[in-house]
Amino acid sequence: MKTTIRTEVIGVASGKGGVGKTTLAVNLAIALQMSGQRVMLFDADLGLANSQIAMGCTCPFNLSHFMSGQKTLEExxxxxxxxVKLIPGASGVSELAALSRTQASRVVQSFSALEGEIDYLIVDMAAGISPSVLAFMEACQRRFIIVRDDPSSIADAYGMIKVLIQEYNLDEIYIVPNAVKSQSDGQNLFRRINQVCAQxxxxxxxxxxxxxxxxxxLEGHRKYEPVLSYAPNSVSSRSFIRLAKSVTQIPNISxxxxxxxxxxxxxxxxQN
Ligand SMILES: Nc1ncnc2c1ncn2[C@@H]1O[C@H](COP(=O)(O)OP(=O)(O)OP(=O)(O)O)[C@@H](O)[C@H]1O
Ligand SMILES: [Mg+2]
Incomplete structure (x- = not known):
């Protein structure tokens, strides 16, 4: 277990939509929580309540109620x-882009107050490389890019990595192959993309x-249950648990x- 008192922030993104970001963010969050970490999931996908559905819970309010001052972050x-603690972003995510100075300091203060209470903040992004996604990716400490073994997913993942590196000068980029036949197929997919990045x-x-x-x-998803609780011994559940373990073993960044x-x-x- 980490000794740090600072929250570690991991962004989950992909170039192409529908490749498994929300599935990964939700199940990684649960697996980390199960291993004794205190986890918060931030649904930073505009409008859609995907993380809520995948988690099987309903949130009466969202970030926009907090932004407008109607509700506190806790509420x-x-x-x-x-x-797992879930922050539903919805339309509030775009409002983050238009904060006044006073609003900004309230937002920062409210989030900072959670610092000692949360070990991992997982941010589930919208697909693609919109300015809002890139801003979130820049603000995170580590970046997980989800990719499937299909040409357009690979091309879009590479496109995103290229922007993150060349335009934002970011590191701590992890490629996470999803929906692969086996761990070794996943590793091969990683090697192929990584080779292109190196070259x-x-x-x-x-x-x-x-x-x-x-x-x-998908079977669990149809019943509003994440696979980790729907089928804890399934091949993907075991991989999510292994992934969570690896996440806790990465050395702390500064x-x-x-x-x-x-x-x-x-x-x-x-954003200002
Ligand atoms: N490893 C997997 N095996 C089988 N099905 C999967 C896997 N990962 C995700 N799926 C299914 O793929 C679909 C898309 O997954 P998900 O919603 O997590 O993608 P996403 O990248 O968050 O999509 P969006 O870009 O719309 O936010 C869902 O129906 C999900 O159940
Ligand atoms: Mg999603």
Whole structure:
């Protein structure tokens, strides 16, 4: 277990839509929580309530109620039955882009107050490389790019990595192959993409594990249950647990650049 008192912030993104970001964000959050970490999931996908559905919970309020001052951060936050705290973003995510100075300091203060209470903040992004997604990715400490073994998913993942490196100068980029036949197929997919990154971007990404194609994910999803609770022994559930373990084993990045406060400050500052 980590000894840090700072929240570690992990962004989950993909170039192409529908490749499994929400599935990964939700199940990674649950697996980390099950291993004794305190986890918060931030649904930063505009409008759609995908994380809520995948978690099997309903949130009466969202980030926009907090932004407008109607509700506190605690009031919009829902603790799921898995113990994960969920922040529903919805339209509030775009409002983050138009904060006044006073609003900004309230947002930063409210998030910073959670610093000592949350070990991991997982941010589930919208697909693609919109300015809002890139701003969130820049504010995170680590970036997981979800990719499937199909040409357009691979091309779009590469496109996103290229922007993150060349335009944003970011590191801590992990490629996470999803819906692969086996861990070794996932590793091969990672190697193929990473080789292109090394050759054309002069940059190497990291590997932290893959998630297998598992029909129990969709079966659980239809019953509003994440696979980890719907089928805890399924091949994907076991991979999510392994992934969570690997996440806790990555060495801490500099304390200075970490934490909830830093994440929100960066987010808010970039937008102003
Ligand atoms: N490893 C997997 N095996 C089988 N099905 C999967 C797997 N991962 C995700 N799926 C299914 O793929 C679909 C898309 O997944 P998900 O909603 O997580 O993608 P997303 O990247 O968040 O999509 P969006 O871009 O719309 O936010 C869902 O129906 C989900 O159940
Ligand atoms: Mg999603």
């Amino acid at each position: 919009i936050m829902v603790t799921t039955r898995h113990g 054309f971007l002069n940059y190497t990404t990291h590997y932290i594990g893959s998630i297998e194609d598992d029909k129990l994910i 304390e200075v650049s970490g934490g909830m406060q830093f994440f929100v400050e960066r987010l808010v500052q970039q």
